[in-house]
Amino acid sequence: MRAVEVDGSPESIAELTAALAEALGGGPAVLPYASEALRDAMEPTRPAEPGTAVIIATSGSTGEPKGVLLSAAALTASANATHARLGGPGHWLLATPAQYIGGLQVLVRSLLAGTTPAALHTSGFRPDDFAEAAAPLLALDGPRYTALVPTQLGRLLEDGGPGLAAARAFDAIVIGAAATTAGLRERAADAGVTIVPAYGMSETASGCVYDGVPLDGVRIELEDDRVCVAGDVLAHGYRLQPELTAEAFDGDRFRTSDRGRWGPGGRLEILGRVDDMINTGGVKVAAAAVERVLAAQPGVRDACVVGVPDPEWGEAVVALVVGAGCDVDSLRAACRAEAGAAAAPKRVEFVEELPLRGPGKIDRAAVRNLLLRS
Incomplete structure (x- = not known):
C-alpha cells in the first residue's frame, strides 16, 4: 500500500496522480490522507484487501474512522459514466480536497480522459483564486468541467466578478457532498451557471445519481424509504472491518443511511x-x-x-x-x-x-x- 499525504500543494497532487495511475493499472493500492490520525487508523503497514486500488479514509458522520475500499473497476465505471452523462471526456479543475472522493475522482476522470487537471492550490476558497486557477483550463478546447460543494458555489454567486465569470464558462459544474437547495439552483440558473447536482458518497465512488437520474449502470432501490445502490461503482467493503462491511453491503447492494422517494419525472429525491x-x-x-x-x-x-x-x-x-x-x-x-x-x-x-x-x-x-x- 502507498500512503500519500495530500496537503493541496502541486507536489502532493502530482504524487497522488502518479500513484493513482499506477493503482488503476494494477499497481499498489493508494491511501490518500491529510490527517495522520486517519492514516494510522487504516494501518498502512498491513496489506490492502484484495482488489483494492484506493482506500478513502474518512471519519464519516459518526466520527468513527473507516476506510472505503474502491477497486480500479469501480473508480473507472464512475468516471466513464460521469463523462457519458456530462458530454464526453474533457478538462477538469480540481477545486476540492483530493483525499476525499469528490476531488480524487477529478484526478481519475482526467487520467482516463488523457488530460492534465488544473488545480486550486490555495487554502480556503476565494472566488478570485478560483478564477485564476480556472483561466488556463478555460482557454483550452473541448468540454471544461469542475466539481464544487454548495458552499463554494454560493460564494461564487455572492461575490460576482471574475469568479462568477469563470463559473459561467464551464460546460458543467458537478455539485456534491451536500444537498443543493432549490434556492441555490435558481440563483445558479439566473446567473447563467450550468450546475449538475449529484448524490453519492465514497461507497459509490463519488456521485452516482445526477440531477435525480442514476448514472448508466447504477440501480437505485428504495427499501422502506431507505436508499439502496447497486452497480459497478460500488466499493467492496471497509478497511479491516468485516462486520461493518456485512452490515452495509447487502449482496450486490449498498444500504445507505439516506431516506428517499421518487419525485416528478421519476427523479430520486433525498429526504434526509x-x-x-x-x-x-x-x-x-x-x-x-x-x-x-x-x-x-x-x-x-x-x-x-x-x-x-x-x-x-x-x-x-x-x-x-x-x-x-x-x-x-x-x-x-x-x-x-x-x-x-x-x-x-x-x-x-x-x-x-x-x-x-x-x-x-x-x-x-x-x-x-x-x-x-x-
Whole structure:
C-alpha cells in the first residue's frame, strides 16, 4: 500500500496522480490522507484487501474512522459514466480536497480522459483564486468541467466578478457532498451557471445519481424509504472491518443511511438521513424537510436543524441559520405552514457560517453542541 499525504500543494497532487495511475493499472493500492490520525487508523503497514486500488479514509458522520475500499473497476465505471452523462471526456479543475472522493475522482476522470487537471492550490476558497486557477483550463478546447460543494458555489454567486465569470464558462459544474437547495439552483440558473447536482458518497465512488437520474449502470432501490445502490461503482467493503462491511453491503447492494422517494419525472429525491428524524411530542419530524423550508426563505443562505433534549417535548426542533435580515417569527410560521405545526423550530439561532466536516458537509454533532451550549 502507498500512503500519500495530500496537503493541496502541486507536489502532493502530482504524487497522488502518479500513484493513482499506477493503482488503476494494477499497481499498489493508494491511501490518500491529510490527517495522520486517519492514516494510522487504516494501518498502512498491513496489506490492502484484495482488489483494492484506493482506500478513502474518512471519519464519516459518526466520527468513527473507516476506510472505503474502491477497486480500479469501480473508480473507472464512475468516471466513464460521469463523462457519458456530462458530454464526453474533457478538462477538469480540481477545486476540492483530493483525499476525499469528490476531488480524487477529478484526478481519475482526467487520467482516463488523457488530460492534465488544473488545480486550486490555495487554502480556503476565494472566488478570485478560483478564477485564476480556472483561466488556463478555460482557454483550452473541448468540454471544461469542475466539481464544487454548495458552499463554494454560493460564494461564487455572492461575490460576482471574475469568479462568477469563470463559473459561467464551464460546460458543467458537478455539485456534491451536500444537498443543493432549490434556492441555490435558481440563483445558479439566473446567473447563467450550468450546475449538475449529484448524490453519492465514497461507497459509490463519488456521485452516482445526477440531477435525480442514476448514472448508466447504477440501480437505485428504495427499501422502506431507505436508499439502496447497486452497480459497478460500488466499493467492496471497509478497511479491516468485516462486520461493518456485512452490515452495509447487502449482496450486490449498498444500504445507505439516506431516506428517499421518487419525485416528478421519476427523479430520486433525498429526504434526509434515517437518523435525522426528530421525535417531538410524539410526532416525527424530518430535519431535512425543515431545512428545505428555511433555506427557501428570504435572507437565509443555509440552515441546519437538529433535535435537542427537552423536558416537555422529549426532543425540541431547533435551528441554526446563516442569514441576514431574517425574522424568526416569519421563519417559524413558514415551517408551520409547509411542514406542519410540530416542524416549527422551538428556537432559532443565527451564525455567520455553519460548522463543517470534510468538503462542504455540515457537522451536525457540532451544531447540536453549539445549540446545547447557547
